[in-house]
Amino acid sequence: MRKVVYEKYGDxxxxxxxxxxxxxxxxxxxxxxxxAVAINPLDWKLFEGQLKFLTGWKFPRGVGIEFAGEVLEVGKDVRSFKPGAPVFGMLEPFSGGALAEQLAVPANGLHPRPTTLSWAKAAALPIGGLSAIQIVDDLAQIQPDARVLVNGATGGVGAFVTQIARRRGARVTAAVSARGVALAERWGSAEVVDYGKTPVAGLGERFDVVVDLSGKLPYSAAKPLMAPKSVYVNCNPNPVDMLVGAVQNTYSGRKRRILQMKYRPEQLAQVCRWVEEGMEVVVGRTYAFTQFREAYEEVKAKGTLGKAVFLMDGATDEGADGR
Ligand SMILES: NC(=O)c1ccc[n+]([C@@H]2O[C@H](COP(=O)([O-])OP(=O)(O)OC[C@H]3O[C@@H](n4cnc5c(N)ncnc54)[C@H](OP(=O)(O)O)[C@@H]3O)[C@@H](O)[C@H]2O)c1
Structure with missing residues (x-):
């Protein structure tokens, strides 16, 4: 079978x-x-060697973390799936290797594909969905009427944060580029800010929660936007942020939380229920499996709405409900 690999770090x-x-x-x-296999910023952070202190120097390495596909065969102890079942899931993020024609995956790491989702949308679900539910419910504990700024509200994680925060009754200010305005409005954001026209740091408002998904609104820039008792969620933490945040959290009402997404099957099952009730999974762009170089260069440079997804040979992006 064919698999995308690399033998050294680089572009x-x-x-x-x-x-x-x-x-x-x-x-x-x-x-x-x-x-189908979704593209994540972590993919290029890994193959570029930005995290080599964690991933080491053992090659070849694979790319791709989240995937959707069809069960071909099950081990003799597996009762939960049968050949032919449509499934989706994620691999251990720092190991990866999903961009391949076949994968051997522990049965307890797989989920039935929600009936409303295409292959591409199912592949785009685990990391964004899990990160978002952990940001909204665990890190920020968003309550009804909380004033929430989502900076990067229509990206792979932000699209879910915005929709889940709305489900929790929050008043969402969505910061997006021009292409995201219509989506953020459709999800019921109270305010939509085009960051290309209005600098987010200068909004002159106070929020109970600030979630930065762009990596461009550090705590120092977010602080003037934060109410005296509020939470800032950092999705791109470095060791210094972690240390400084831990100290600050002992005395300040402005708490700094760090996203370290964990695979939690019960939370992914909850996200699937919401999706079946109509929560949108956004796939802004698809690529053929073999366009991996072009895809990573393009998505890193230009981004997309929601996620970009690779479709394997013969797979289509048609959803069961055509969404
Ligand atoms: N620590 C963890 O466990 C964990 C888990 C998941 C993700 N992450 C990290 O979280 C970050 C977000 O992930 P993602 O998958 O959502 O990435 P993404 O799809 O690339 O989303 C980034 C978002 O930021 C927006 N953006 C770019 N520049 C901006 C600016 N100046 N102001 C406001 N918004 C801006 C983008 O909008 P446009 O594209 O429309 O410009 C896009 O919607 C990534 O760095 C990822 O590595 C961390």
């Missing part, structure tokens, strides 16, 4: 398509025929 030029043996499954694993 998207280090990625190549390789013929590798088909994976074999153990008793508790499932063999998945991959249909």
């Amino acid at each position: 998207a030029g280090v990625l190549s398509l390789r013929e590798v043996p088909e994976p074999s499954i153990s008793d508790d694993q499932v063999l998945v025929g991959v249909k």
Whole structure:
């Protein structure tokens, strides 16, 4: 089977398509025929070597974390899935390797694909959905009527943060680029700010929660926007942020929280229920599997609405409900 790998750290030029043996499954694993793989900023942070202090120097490495596909075969202890079942899931983020024609995955890391989602949308769900529910419910504990600024409100994570915060009854100010204005309005944001026209740091308002998904609104810039008792969620933490935040949290009413997304199946199941009730999964762009270099360069440079997703040979982006 074919798999995208790299043998050294660098830009998207280090990625190549390789013929590798088909994976074999153990008793508790499932063999998945991959249909779609979503792109995450973490993918390029990993292959560029930005996190090599965590990932080390052992090559080849694969790329891609979240995927959707069809069960091809199940291990002898697996009762929860049968061949032919549509599923989705995520691999351990720092190992990755989902951008391949087949994957061997533990059965307890897989979920049935929500009936309303296409392959591409199912692949775009785990990291954004889990990060968002953990930001809204665990880190910020957003309450009804809370004033929430989502900076980057229509990206891979932000699209879910905005919609889940609205479900919790928050008053959302969505900061987006021009292409995101219509979506953020459709989700019931109280205020939509085009960051290309209005600098977010100068909004002159006070929020109970500030969630920065852009990496461009550090705590120092967010502080004037924060109410005396409020929470700032940092999704791109570095060790200094973590240390300074931990000290500050002991005495200040302005708390600094750090997103370290965890795979929690019960939270992903909750996100799936919301999706089946109509929460939108946004796929702004799709690419063929073999366009991996171009895709990573383009998405890193230009971004997209929601997520960009690779479709494997023969897979289409048609959703069960055409969304
Ligand atoms: N720590 C963790 O556990 C964890 C988990 C998941 C994600 N993350 C990180 O969280 C970040 C967000 O992830 P993502 O998947 O949502 O990325 P993404 O899809 O690239 O979203 C980034 C968003 O920021 C917006 N943006 C860019 N420049 C902006 C600016 N100057 N002001 C306001 N908004 C701006 C973008 O809008 P336009 O594209 O329309 O310009 C886009 O909507 C990434 O850095 C990712 O690595 C961390």
